[in-house]
Amino acid sequence: MARSLPKRADVAVVGGGLIGLASAWRLAQAGRSVVVVERAEVGAGASLAATGMLAPAAEHEPGSDLLLPLALDSLARWPGFRDALQAASDIDIDYRQEGTLVLAIGRDEVERLRFRYELQRRSGVAAEWLAGTEVRRREPTLRPSVTAGVFCPLDHQVDPRRVMRALVLACRAAGVVVVEGCAATGLDWSGPRVTGLVTERGTIAAGTVVLASGAWSGAAGLLPDHLALPVRPLKGQSLALRTTRQTGTLSHMVWTEQVHMAPKGDGHLIVGATVEDCGFREGVTAGGLYALLEGARRVLPGIEEMEVEAVWSGYRPTSDDDAPIIDTLAPGLVAATGHHRNGYLLAPATADAVAALLTTGALPEVARPFTLARFRTEARAIA
Ligand SMILES: Cc1cc2nc3c(=O)[nH]c(=O)nc-3n(C[C@H](O)[C@H](O)[C@H](O)COP(=O)(O)OP(=O)(O)OC[C@H]3O[C@@H](n4cnc5c(N)ncnc54)[C@H](O)[C@@H]3O)c2cc1C
Numbered sequence: 001m002a003r004s005l006p007k008r009a010d011v012a013v014v015g016g017g018l019i020g021l022a023s024a025w026r027l028a029q030a031g032r033s034v035v036v037v038e039r040a041e042v043g044a045g046a047s048l049a050a051t052g053m054l055a056p057a058a059e060h061e062p063g064s065d066l067l068l069p070l071a072l073d074s075l076a077r078w079p080g081f082r083d084a085l086q087a088a089s090d091i092d093i094d095y096r097q098e099g100t101l102v103l104a105i106g107r108d109e110v111e112r113l114r115f116r117y118e119l120q121r122r123s124g125v126a127a128e129w130l131a132g133t134e135v136r137r138r139e140p141t142l143r144p145s146v147t148a149g150v151f152c153p154l155d156h157q158v159d160p161r162r163v164m165r166a167l168v169l170a171c172r173a174a175g176v177v178v179v180e181g182c183a184a185t186g187l188d189w190s191g192p193r194v195t196g197l198v199t200e201r202g203t204i205a206a207g208t209v210v211l212a213s214g215a216w217s218g219a220a221g222l223l224p225d226h227l228a229l230p231v232r233p234l235k236g237q238s239l240a241l242r243t244t245r246q247t248g249t250l251s252h253m254v255w256t257e258q259v260h261m262a263p264k265g266d267g268h269l270i271v272g273a274t275v276e277d278c279g280f281r282e283g284v285t286a287g288g289l290y291a292l293l294e295g296a297r298r299v300l301p302g303i304e305e306m307e308v309e310a311v312w313s314g315y316r317p318t319s320d321d322d323a324p325i326i327d328t329l330a331p332g333l334v335a336a337t338g339h340h341r342n343g344y345l346l347a348p349a350t351a352d353a354v355a356a357l358l359t360t361g362a363l364p365e366v367a368r369p370f371t372l373a374r375f376r377t378e379a380r381a382i383a
Contacts, residue, residue, distance in 0.1 A: 005035075005037075005182065005199060005202050005204060006035050007202075007203075007204065007205065008204060008205040008206065009032075009033045009034060009035040009177070009204055009205075009206050009207075010027075010032040010033045010034065010206065010208070011024070011027050011032050011033070011034045011035070011206060011207065011208050011209075011210060011358065012034075012035050012037060012196070012197040012204045012208075012210070013034060013035065013209075014037055014184045014197065014209065014210065014211050014212060014213045015036075015038060015211070015212040015213040015216075015217075016036050016037075016038025016041070016042040016043070016044075016180065017038075017042075017043060017045045017047040017212060017213075017214050017343075018043070018046075018050075018163070018164065018167070018343050018344065018347050019212045019214070019336050019337065019339060019347060019350055019351075020036055020210070020212035020213075020336075021036060021042065021164070021168065021171055021178070022081075022167060022348070022350065022351035023212060023336055023350065023354040023355065024036045024171050024176045024178075024210075025167060025170050025171045025174055025176065026351040026352060026354065026355040027354070027355050027358060028175050028176045029174055029355075030355050030359055032358070033175065034171075034175075034176045034177070035177045035178075035179065035204055035206075036171065036176060036177070036178045036179065037179050037182050037183075037204070038178065038179065038180045038181075039181070039182060039183035039184070040180070040181065041180050041181070042168050042180060043161075043164040045213075045214040045215065045216070045314065045317075046214055046215060046314045046315055046317060046343060047160060047164055047214075047343065048160055048164060048312075048314070049160075049236065049238065049312055049313065049314020049315075050314070050343065051157070051270045051272045052157050052158045052159055052163065052262065052270075053100070053155065053156075053157045053253055053260065053262055053344065054074075054075055054155065054156040054157055054158065054344055054345045055100055055155040055156075055157075055253065055345065056075055056125070056154065056155070056345060057100065057120060057125045057126060057152035057154045057155050058100040058152045058155055058253070058255050058260075059071070059341070059342065059345070060119065060120050060123060060125050061116065061119070063322075065123065066321070066323055066374075067322075067323050067342070068123060069366055070323075070346060070349055070366050070367060070370065071342065071345055071346065073349050073366045074346045074347070074348050074349030074350070075154065075156065075345060077348035077349055077352065078095070078156065078158075078348055079095075080348075081347070081348040081351075082095050084170075085163070085167065085170055088170035088173050088174070089165070089166035089167075089169035089170050090169075091165055091166040092265075093158045093162045093163050093166055094157075094158060094162055094264060094265040094266070095156065095157075095158050096156060096158075096264075096265070097156050098251055098252045098253070099151060099153040099155050099156075099253070100151070100152040100155040100252060100254070101130075101135060101138065101139060101149045101150070101151055101253070101254050101255070102116070102149060102150045102152065102255045102256075103135065103148075103149045103254060103255065103256050103299055104147050104148045104149065105143075105145050105146055105256070105298065105299070106145075106147060107147075109257060110147050110148050113148060113150060116150070117129055117150045120150070120152075125152070125154070126152065126153055126154050127150050127151070127152050128150065128151040128153070129148070130148065130150065130151055131148060132144075132146050132147045132148055132149070134149075135148070135149035138151070138251075138252065139250055139254065140248075141248040141249070141300060141302050142254070142299055142300060143298070143299055143301055146299060151252075157253055157262055158344060159264050159265065159266070163344070179199075179201075182199050182200060182201050183200050184197055184198065184199050184213075184222060185198050185199060185200055185221070185222075186198035186221075187209060187223075187333065188203055188205070193331040194209050194331065194332035194333040195332060206332075207332065208332050208333070208334055208358055209332065209333050209334070210334045210336060210354060210358075211229075211329070211334070211337060212335075212336045212337060213337065214315070214317040214337060215231065215233035215234075215280075215315035215316065215317040215318070216233075216317075217229050217325075217335065218230060218231035218232055223329070227329050227330065227333075229319075229325060229329075229335060229337065229338070229372075230319055230320040230338075230375055231317050231319050231325070231337055231338045232277075233280055233315035233317070233318070234275055234276065234277055234315065234316040234340070234341075235276040235277075235278055235280075235281065235314070235316075236273035236274055236275060236276070236313065236314055236315075236316055236341075237273060237274045237276075237284050237285065237288035237289065237292065237312070238270060238271065238272035238273045238292070238311070238312060238313070239270075239271050239289060239292055239293075239308055239310065239311045240268045240269070240270055240271075240308075240309045240311075241268065241270075241271060241303060241308060241309065242267060242268060242306055242307040242308075242309045243267050243269050243302075243306055244267070244306075246305065247302045247303075247305045247306045249263050249267070249269055249302075250263045250269065250300070251263065254299065254300070256295060256298065256299055258291065258294070258295030259271055259273075259291075259295035259296050260272055260273070261296060261300065268309065269306065271292050271293070271295075271296045271303075272292070273292075274288045274291060274292065276288070280315065283313065284311045284313050316339075316340050316341050317337050317338050317339055318338065318340045319337075319338030321374070322340045322341075323338065323340070323370060324336070324337065324338045324342075324346060324350060325337055325338040325371070325372060326350060326353050326354065326357070326363060326367050326370045326371070327363075327371040327372050327373075328357065329372075334358065336350055349366065349367065350367075352364065353367035353370075
């Protein structure tokens with residue numbers, strides 16, 4: 001039976017993805033009455049398509065200096081977030097701490113990896129250069145052609161399916177009303193102030209609306225033109241392989257220039273992900289799967305014997321600088337979106353920042369660079 005829509009709440013959240021639910025949970029823990037409105041099912045956007053890597057070190061690349069402090073802050077919040085989530089839901093989220101091995105094959109890739117490694121070192125990110133023999137000692141199923149690697153011991157991972165299931169339970173236990181199959185269609189305004197959320201099943205009067213609609217946050221509809229957000233979808237395709245004792249598996253997350261592979265506690269090896277700037281184009285393509293399988297086989301020959309268990313695609317919510325947007329757009333209207341390929345990594349810090357913004361009126365120091373002001377400053381500098 002469809003869940004009935006409350007008539008009022010302190011906070012109405014648009015989007016039952018990771019960011020919407022994590023924020024709702026934190027707000028409910030802070031004493032707010034919260035409704036989450038999801039037009040499909042919880043996690044149906046990017047959140048169930050993700051690999052679940054919490055990888056600030058492997059992710060660190062030229063241009064991501066702005067993000068690094070927030071990424072490290074959020075990673076540091078993960079153990080507390082995990083413990084609270086597991087306690088509230090009684091679900092083990094498969095939190096793994098083996099780190100990432102970033103691989104290079106051949107001279108050109110080694111040179112590029114060396115550049116990345118030096119950037120990591122300059123930024124103070126823990127990283128260790130490994131010769132090919134040492135890489136294979138740590139991951140014996142890799143091909144002998146692997147020339148070198150960088151070990152990033154800080155990087156962790158979770159299982160997105162378990163996290164999303166746990167978040168729904170934690171939210172409900174904290175009193176959050178999660179309404180699925182109900183699209184938000186507009187905002188109720190009273191002068192300059194947002195006073196409610198209009199949905200296809202009625203209006204919720206709300207002190208604050210939190211827009212956490214992922215890759216759809218930039219689409220026309222809910223927001224007036226002058227508040228439009230610079231967020232677009234970046235499609236990613238992934239697949240899950242079933243590993244057995246015979247096929248062997250990996251113990252670390254393994255990255256190459258083509259793919260990432262993440263071994264999960266249930267025996268799956270996730271291979272991801274394509275990056276396609278093609279708008280909302282549904283479906284898994286032969287080209288996408290071919291690229292993933294070819295990239296994986298180049299370093300891990302054992303994949304040939306692994307069963308393909310699932311294939312899927314999703315849309316990363318990507319802002320113009322690939323960093324999140326956490327900001328007050330108008331009185332009574334807050335955005336928490338644009339987490340691109342780092343939503344899992346950034347979820348605890350984002351949820352805490354949203355809760356702080358609604359409770360104290362200000363963002364914590366570490367989240368302050370992620371307001372929309374940075375885009376206005378860039379536009380002024382170019383003009
Ligand atoms: C292939 C892939 C791999 C990834 N791997 C990783 C990874 O390893 N590590 C990591 O940190 N991140 C990863 N990400 C990124 C991560 O998944 C996202 O950053 C994160 O899930 C974004 O969460 P969200 O809640 O903002 O968006 P979403 O999960 O997309 O949730 C938004 C929700 O809003 C709903 N919605 C939209 N419009 C409306 C409306 N009008 N009314 C009601 N509901 C609406 C949608 O149905 C959707 O469920 C990956 C993403 C992809 C696609």
